[in-house]
Amino acid sequence: MKELGRTTHLSLIGLIALALLNGKALAQPEPQTQVHRASPHHAQWHTFEGRSGCHLVHEIASVGTALISYRHTDGRQFLSFFARTPPRSQHEGDLYISEPSWGSDRRSHIERLMVHPHQRTLRFSNRTTNRLLDALRQGLEPQFNYPSAHSDQEVKVALTPAAFQNAHRHYIECIDRHERVDAGTASRGAVIPGRTGEAMADSGGGVWEGSLPRLPRGPRADIYFATASDDLTRDAINEIRDFVRDLEDNPHWGVVLSIGYADTRGSPQANEQLARERAQRVRDELVRLGIPERRINIEARLLESDELEEDTYELAKNRRVELRTAL
Structure with missing residues (x-):
């Protein structure tokens, strides 16, 4: 009888120990989702001029490409993110502005996003695009999160301000040139060849900073x-x-x-x-x-x-x- 009680007592101790171990396992924090961004030492922003406007492009390896365009006809600007692997269905995501990766982890929520199951995955209005450009000029980092196409985890993407200032200066110069076209004091740039699989006749004269990454293909x-x-x-x-x-x-x-x-x-x-x-x-x-x-x-x-x-x-x-x- 004593032996039975002792065995029961040991079993209870074992169950309690197992429960404590399970509790510790449950209490372990989930691994943080990686934020995809170009490193400060390898980040590149490129400016180039097309016939219809001026463009800034930033590629994040294996994740996608951010494209910012100024449209000469109405003076509006648009930022879009073209994901390499868009989600399979439409979702909502979040837009933040945060300190850069070498700063603190503070960030501000800007707005909810509609995430599209297409190549042009994220689409920002003229107003939001201007706000994000202001943030990058101030050395801040726009971040957006959206559901992954392959798992339950979120995709987190950041546009680094590293290398932005010089490219943005050329972008502003391009916009100024387009605005002076109407006054007859400048000529509009030419279409950049090879961006949509079709070189165009007057493809000379484009201005860009560095070698362009591969851009998303346009409608065809x-x-x-x-x-x-x-x-x-x-x-x-x-x-x-x-x-x-x-x-x-x-x-x-x-x-x-x-x-x-x-x-x-x-x-x-x-x-x-x-x-x-x-x-x-x-x-x-x-x-x-x-x-x-x-x-x-x-x-x-x-x-x-x-x-x-x-x-x-x-x-x-x-x-x-x-x-x-x-x-």
Whole structure:
């Protein structure tokens, strides 16, 4: 009987010890979520000038790219964050302004965010963009948190003020140059080539600080025509409408290039005219849907024999219009 009581007593002690250990385990703080930011020694901000405005870009390796654009037509500024891996569905997140990584851990909550399951994951208004630019100028650090696409943890991203001041100075100079265009005392910059997969004819003269990181790709579409025709089909009109919705949802891209194609069979003059008429027909539909004509450039191209597409779809590649965008 004594032995039984002793065994029971030891069992109780063991259970109590196990409970205490479990309690300690439960009391352990969760590991802090990593804040993704460029280190002060490797941070880069770049300024470049496009035909429709001025741009600041900051890349955070493996996470995404922040793009700030000044739009010449209305003087508005927009900041967007293009995540490498957007969330799978729409969520809410939070925007903070904090001390930089080498300062204290104080931060202020600015606003709730809508987080989109698209390449352009975070979108800031003109008012908020100006506030964040002010913070960066003061050496502070905008931070935004949003749900991860792969786990229950949050993604935390910070825009470091390191290396910002010099790039921002060039950005302000670019804005000043654009504002002086209307007075006839300066010429507007050219579109930066290769940013959306399509180099443009007047691509010289862009000004930027350092070598540009790879920028997000802008809206694009391919519009197909019937053989020897420049009439828009119902499918073509729907494709153009989708492109316009995408363009309106991406205010950074101010230039639209409508490139008409035809092959070299038959008269080159007739083919070039057909390619141009197709591009013009697409431009007219874009204007009808609300895109200002001044934003649209027209090109006509003839495909050489080594580029001709021989397939059962009546050489569709040779009777299309490419819609491409540039900053």
